[in-house]
Every structure is written in C-alpha cells, then in structure tokens.
Amino acid sequence: IRELREKIRFAPSMATSKVYIIDEVHMLSKEAFNALLKSLEEPPSHVYFILATTEINKIPETIISRCQRYEFKRISDKYLVERLKHICENENIDADLGALEMIAKYADGGMRDAVSLLEQFSNEKVTEEIIRDRLGLTNHQYCDSLYGALGSGDAQKGIEIIATIHREGYNLQDFATSFLGLLRNKLHEAVYGQKQNIIPKILNWIEFFDDAWVKLKHASISELPLEIAIIRATQGSEKIKTEEIPQQTKRQEGLVHI
Secondary structure, three states, X not given: OHHHHHHOOOOOOOOOOEEEEEOOXXXXXXXXXXXXXXXXXXXXXXEEEEEOOOOHHHOOHHHHOOOOOOOOOOOOHHHHHHHHHHHHHHHOOOEOHHHHHHHHHHHOOOHHHHHHHHHHOOOOXXXXXXHHHHHOOOOHHHHHHHHHHHHHOOHHHHHHHHHHHHHOOOOHHHHHHHHHHHHHHHHHHHHHOOOOOOHHHHHHHHHHHHHHHHHHHHOOOOOHHHHXXXXXXXXXXXXXXXXXXXXXXXXXXXXXXX
8 A cells, every 4th residue: 555655646657547446455454544545535636546345344434435336236147148149149159048048147147257157168059058067057957856846745756856966966055056046936936926825835945955055065975965855845844943952852861760
C-alpha cells in the first residue's frame, strides 16, 4: 500500500487515467486499510481504485463509505446457455443444446467457468455424453430412477442403482448433489402445485440425503451413507436425536443390572 501511494501521485504516461484493481481486498491488514484510506479520501483526478472482495463484512466501514458498491450475482442458467450458443456460432463450435445446458448448470452461475469448460471441449463435437464423461456427471435417468424407487418404497432397487453408479466409476457425492437438486425441484413443484400431502415426505428425503452427502466425505464404505438414506426413505424411519441416545443407553444398562 505504501508503494501504491507513491505511484498514484504520478500522472499516466500514455492513457488518461490509472486504474488500480485490488483483488481480495479483505485480506489487507488494519494498518494497510488505514494507509489506503488516505488515498481514497482525496485521490488524484487521474486515479481510480477498484476493490474486489467476496467477504464484504471484513471491509471497514470507513472504506465502504468512500466507495461506490456494485454487487455481482450469479448468472442464470438460461443466460449462460444463450451466451455459450453465441460463442459456438462465432467460433464454429458444434455443440448440442443439452451439452450447453449441462455446462451452464455445472458452472453454477459463473460465466468464466462456463466459457472455460466450453473451451476445453471445443476441438470436437460437444455432446451430452462427452460432457458427462469428462466431468464425471451421472445420467439424470439415475436420479429419476432413484426417485421412482423411493416413491414405490423399493429399497432393493434403490441400493442397486447406487451399486451401478459406483461400479461405473461416478463420484457418489456428485450424484448426491444432483439427486438433492431433483428433490428440490420436486419440492418446489409440490409447493406451487399445492400438493400438501407429498411435501413432508420430500422434506424427509432431502434431510436423509443431505445428511448422506456430508458423511460421504469420510465414509469407510463409499456407498454406505447413500444406502442408509435409501433405507430410511423407503422405510419411513425418522432420525434419532443425538441427545436421546445417552438416556436410552442408561435405561438399557439399568435393565441389565436388574
């Protein structure tokens, strides 16, 4: 920051202005912020500062009050697909619409990530199968099949689906994420369609599979958390509260002593 304060005093040699971009500005120390504040209060007419951060809560109010604030939000999948189609047309990239939709969804609202992914596959025809194989994504049919198995209470079929996914080398945590996305869509459909009878069931399923997603990171047997979630969902069992376990244990111990 001290070096920066020295440089901003000099006018630009070629352009009309100097623009300084400080990325992840929340990483600056308190002393650095105090030093920067003096430059922000009375900057030379030819100098512009752009402070970029993902944690606005760590920026002192004295800094924020002297800046114009612009919040960048996630870009919708629809707009990402339109932009990718535009790039494909101008760069003569042969891409299926379904493949572009998969890229947009995987990018999770980030234009840079979406364009970078498209660039990786630009040397060949971009198809859904290629995107799915390269990114390790499971076929949406597996999600639909598992949803159907839960709905019919068929735990065996659900476990077989997980075994197939694991055998084919897909990442189970990515599959759990995709399946939770499907459950979220079904929940929205039930809410907007006023299907009150199915909402509690879907909420339970979301809880079971979200719990499985967390446990997949450290599972000794990779398929086990998802299998437990399937059994819970098909048997209608409820999660046991942690605080109840010691009391149950004490009662059992009391019975043994008696």
